Amino acid sequence: GLTIIAGILPMVPHPHWIFRGFEFGKFQFSALGIVLLAIGFSWNGDPIVTALQISLGILLIRDGLILIKYSPLYPLKKAEPTTTGDSPIIRVLSANVLQFNTEYHRLINMIKSSAPDIVVTLESNSAWEEKLTEIEVDFPHSVKIPLENTYGMHLYSKLEITEAQKHFFVADDLPSIQAQIQTSDGRSFTLFAVHPPPPSPSEEPTSEERDGDLLCIAKALRKIDGPRVVVGDFNNVAWGRSSVLFRKTSELIDARIGRGFISTFHARFLLLRVPIDLFFHSEDVIVADLKAMPNIGSDHFPLLAEFRLTDNTSAQEEEIQTLEADELEEVNSMIRDGKKAEGDREDFDS
Structure with a gap:
């Protein structure tokens, strides 16, 4: 019964965390549901x-059709690099560092060993900014927003940042970064770094700010x-509304579709892990x-993405979905609610 409720909620x-929180555990509840369904056959x-x-069977079929997309079993035609017209490989490392984590050397060592072109840090405050000055010799271009409320973020790049903007779409303490970046072969692309707040009993009571942002x-x-x-x-799973x-x-395009769950949170609890550090791209990115x-x-x-820029957009165009008319109104409503919501974030340096 509880498994069915977890599937229905x-x-x-409704944006309250009680409803939105159960989106995260769809895989775990589905696995539990399969076990319970098998046990139930002994109660004929x-x-x-x-x-x-x-x-339960109906819910499992419904959830299975959603989750199968995030499995290597999903029949997805992968775009292949071309011999001409593609940029060199670009590597982006995105890491929610956990503001209170003081093992700075572990991220710095990872950066040195994995050799990304771009590093995005989330929850990075002034202490993290100070420690990461060590990498600035190799990453001369940066955008820095050190905050003490667990929503600071930094962008470090070996590639030239030709233009950058700091956005605060729904609240003045919830940033995102927009950067125009030039590749080694003279191409240009836009990178957005995001980190909205989650709906949870310990943070925001609803998903309004997250969704609006x-x-x-x-x-x-x-x-x-x-x-x-x-x-x-994203503080949201890929299949969340x-x-x-x-x-x-x-x-x-959601890069996870056809590749696997690639769960990134929670690092300490294997059975609770879900994919909430996400990566999306346009059709001219492979x-x-x-x-x-x-x-x-x-x-x-941390999440590491490797990609190329391409002139061949036709291979992935069919993966792009657009909004229906009723969904557009839903989007506009979520944005209005997100801007009206008043989040309660503590500044841990005060």
Whole structure:
């Protein structure tokens, strides 16, 4: 019964964390549901158990159709690099460092060993900024937003940042970074770094700010020409309602589809892990690899993405989905609610 309730609650279109929180555990609840369904066959003849089994079976089929997309079993035609017209490989390392984590050397050593071109840090405050000055010899271009409320972020790049903006779409303490970056062969692409707040009993009571922030970013992305990538801690799973609306609004591609769950949180609890550090890209970006990296002392595993810019957009155009008319109104409503919501974030340096 509880498993059925856990499957039904996310269907309720309400932003409270009780409903949105159960979106995160869809894989775990589905696995538990399969076990319970198998056990239920030993209760043949009991009408209540039969009714529960039928209900559970329907939910498992529904959730299975959603989750299969995030499995290597999903029949997805991968875009292949071309011999001409593609940029060199670009490597982006995104890490939610956990503001209170003082094992700075673990991330610094990972940066040195994995050799990314771009590093995005989330939850990075002034202490993290000071420690990361060590990497600035190799990463001369940067955008820095040190905050003490667990929503600071930094962008470090070996590639030239030709233009950068700091956005605060729904609140003046919830930033995102937009950067125009030039590759070694003279191409240009836009990178967005994001980190909205989660709906949870310990943080925000609803998903309103998270959803509003993500969808503001999605609308901004749709207006940008050329290659685009988005990376960060979405505090939402790829199959969550606002993540799906983000993908459709921005008209970007979820790099996880057809690759696997690639769970990044929680680093300390294996059975609770979910994919909330996400990566989206436009059709003129070919993702070569996407993987979770080893633990750096945070509650998140860093995410490493490798991609190329390409002139061949036709191979991935069919993966792009757009909003229906009723979904557009849903998006606009979520943005309005997100801007009206009043988050309660503590400044841990005060």
